[in-house]
Amino acid sequence: MTKVLVYPLFSLLILFCVESCFIPHSHYIFTPQSIPAGYQLMKVETVDCDPDTLHLTVEDPSFAVQSNGIIVAVSPVSVATRGRTFSVRAQDKSGTGSEMEVHLVCSAKRQTNKNGQDVLKRTKRHWGPPPLNILENDVGPFPKDMERIVSDSDVDFDVFYTAEGKGVNEFPFGVFSLDKDTGLLRVHKTIDREINPKFILKINALDKITQEKGDEPLFLEIIVDDVNDNNPELEGSLNFSVDEQTANMVVGKVNATDKDDSKTDHVKIKYILKDGLEHFAINPDTGVITTVSNTLDRETKDKHMVTVEIRDLKGAPNGLSNTATATITLNDINDNPPTFRETSFKATTPENKEEEHLILRIPVDDKDLNTTDNWVSKFVITKGNENGYFRIDTDPEINEGLLYVTKPLDYEKTKNIELMISAQNEAELKGTTAQWLSVPVNVAVTDIDEGPEFLAPTVTFTVDENLRNGTIIGTYKAIDPETKSSDGNM
Template sequence: MDKGDGSIKYILTGEGAGTTFTIDDSTGDIHAIQRLDREVKAQYILRAQARNRLTNRPLEPESEFIVKIQDINDNEPRFPDGPYHASVPEMSKVGTSVIQLTATDADDPTYGNSARVVYSILEGQPYFSVDAKSGMIRVSLADMDRETRENYTVVIMAKDMGGQLGGLSGTTTVNITLSDVNDNPPIFDQRLYQMSVPESAPVGSVVGRIWAKDRDIGVNAEMKYCIIDGDGRDIFDISTDPTNLFGIIVVKKPLNFEKKPSYTLKVEGANTHLDPAFRQRGPFKDVTIVHVSVEDVDEPPLFDLSAYYVELPEDAEIGTLVKTLSARDPDAANNTVRYSIERSSDPEKYFYIEITSGSLMTLRSLDREEIGWHNITVLAMEMNNPTQITSVSVAVKVMDVNDNPPLLTDFLEAYVCEKAKAGQVRKKICNKCGKNTLKCCKRTDSAVFVYLVLGCKYKLMLRNKLSTLFHLPIFISDGEQPVQTSTSTMTIRVCSCDQEGNAMLCHPEAYSLPASLSRGALIAILACILVLLVMILLMLSLRNHRKKPYLCDEEENVHENIVRYDDEGGGEEDTEAFDIAAMWNPREAHHHLGKMRQDMLPEIESLSRYVPQASVMGGGGDSNVHGYVLAKLLEADMDPCAPPYDSLQTYAYEGEGSVAESLSSLQSGTSNTDHEYDYLNEWGPRFKKLAEMYGVLETNNPPLW
């Protein structure tokens, strides 16, 4: 229909129209406007139609057609999972498969040879090879040894077009490791090991380590060690460390240098795992010799026993030999041993041990009733090395001796009814008769027995109806030698009883305590009364003492006033301790006498009959002062509570017409020089003269100063 005049227009629609493909609307030629890739899109579905150019009316229905992209060899083979890792046991045979590789080619395998791949090895020969078609890598060299070389790198190439010239290719790397097999026996790195251990090493101590080296690894190198021979196989033991590679030699039994200074061990090391491929070779093992030297150590003394037990009677005399302990120095030097007792184990020092012989003796009297067991610790020490000390326990059991009299623990008291018949049993003193331990006795020795004068069951015979209180003596004796005895008294009261024999009322002289008031309560009441009496006596005694205190009352005005002045007098401020008006100006003595303290006048009057009224140098005006001084002096001599000190007072007034002249050296009228401060030498004669003047001191008596 197309005449070529351009009246027909061609239209293209569908996949890739306008982008990948275009059409010439005049001629209908279709062109590709970009590069086509079959591996991206192998075909396109397009639709074409012819239309009138002027009217745009279709001249025919749309036609659909498919455009297929023809493949060309534009893609090389690829290994999607490379690089690869593989392993193969060492010593594998030739042809043993290692790993299979597969290369992919994006080209069309149905069109030509673009996707037909061939494999070849570029690197890794002569150890490995690859199958050209399948890509399987195999061992190509026999007896490859891991211990010689463990890792190999193999490079494989895949080429399309069947490997022909012009084909595309791709490569990959395969890392091949030879896995270990137990193909090597263990070998000790030394044929003879030298070790040493101190004799003091405890059981379980490590002596040394040995190693049977194995070129294999992993489980193929794990070892098991054992002592197969030697004189030390019973003294030492060997085990494998946690890595299962080394052998650890340890002490199995205590060592003693003096008994055996060295040992020899024959040790075997063998693999624990045997590879099935090498069973014909037998177990892989090796043997070595271990020489162990025992080093001498200064050991502490050793007692002949681990503990001592001794029985000793409690009446053993002081100095009795208890036990002779023996300890020796286990070393070859055999140093001298000294003994002592650890004081904390015998604080009361009941025992003594002889320092050189080890004889344990008593130092104090023993008493089983106080201490039945003595657990003491004895120390043994080397004289040349005090740091080497050993202790041992000595248990001393104190055996009982009959040295205590039997005692009744309960207060013996009973009652009997007024109308009790003769021969009626009222109270059992003992639970049992004969040589048996009794509960009614205080047990102090091993066995205590009680015998009553009239038997175990004491029968009361009421023969005297007038008596309402009976005191029965009881004789107590034990049954061991030497026999120990004691006595006790049983009190029996006569009471009025009911029909059942229960006491209702006892006679006054035999009145028993009510049931609600125990004997302990009565004792407590009596004790309280006694305490009250003592307190009353103490209060009365204290009251009497207050009347005569050791220090006189304030009314007696005795004070210790030590006053220091820079002049001869300080006035009334220096004499506030008590009223000294009587010792002021004698011309006013009578005037002040009437104003003296009321508590002074009775004392002077009461003492006037004891004090002689002697005149002093004709000075009748000083008689009151004279009497007062003598009265106070006599009172102080006779008063047991007078203080042991004197009262020293100084006054401004010296006294009129005093034959002693001035007592002051501070302002002497005859001296214009500096003051003399030797008061003792200056005042001494003046005091003496004053005392003689008042008749206080006779001239032939020793001076008071």
């Protein structure tokens, strides 16, 4: 049975477009079963790290990192057949840092071949082949060496290698190639992780003489590591509304997406409000906008335009960003009572008019939103209408009060009536200390000449019989209602 192994090359890919100190996510090293002190494992290759502030650390006390980045064993180490793993961390003044898992693979034990000679025989692994990592957006120059694929059969047989799958003989074609003689895997093109996050290659080792294929081909996974190459994007509507004069109220939520790897800080977005801070605030983690004061007045300014910035890398200065304008419309509340255009009003009405009639229009102003219950006036006669001579309505078109006389008034009994009229709204007042306002209305009753009135509707006289013509039998008096006199009214 042919077994295929992966030998790492210590010359790693040159990475580009990395926003902070970076080392590969993982690395596999084939080692002896017993590693002596002073044994050099590998050199840590860093990208975009500041050499003056770079600090490399190893979590396993059996190993140390020298100043040149080489990892060495500080004491003898035994590697079990199942392997050994430790982590290496790189960090510089950028503060972000990167971590790599180093996997030690026990590579060989002594056996004899068919000719009785001692050979170094690979031990069979009990797990799948380790994945390779490659960074997206590498601009070359190409081709670049990645790893060397070596079969166990190389020890006893002369083999050649084939590779197939996506990136080789399937779309996208020609991304990778495998040298059939050396097993060297190369990359030939720039890779976009957002289109191809990983590749799985099927690799076979075939005997050059018999061209027989091993029973177990190697399915090699190549993971494309993300770089921060996608600006976050705002999604959904940025039109919000909130009641005026309200503090600590939720205005709405800004939503954002990022096409980069969801497991990285490349998609960790911070929300920033660039203006309008005297009225609004935004939660940097959730994007929820709230009001911060109760001074928002729709009657002064009914719309506010605020600039929202979204920035990935948790808002770091080197993160990618986008901005957009959010429109916040203030909803009207009834914080303005109707106001009278005059401090007092006068009206006249003739006495004794039978039919109901309009005697006065009372104009008012209201700053609240037209045609809403916050604007529509409701008039109330609060004083002077105890006898029910009046009623008041609202003109639905122009929102004026309409004062009517509903039954006849008598000038001789009442020449003037003082009314007090309050202007209110359909909705209750809210968000203000103002009160409903009232105005005095003087109604003058005008006189109509009605003629004299008899003092008594019926008079009885006693008359003797046989009186001469012209004899006065009594008097029947009438009175003028305006003068209250009976002179000349008999």
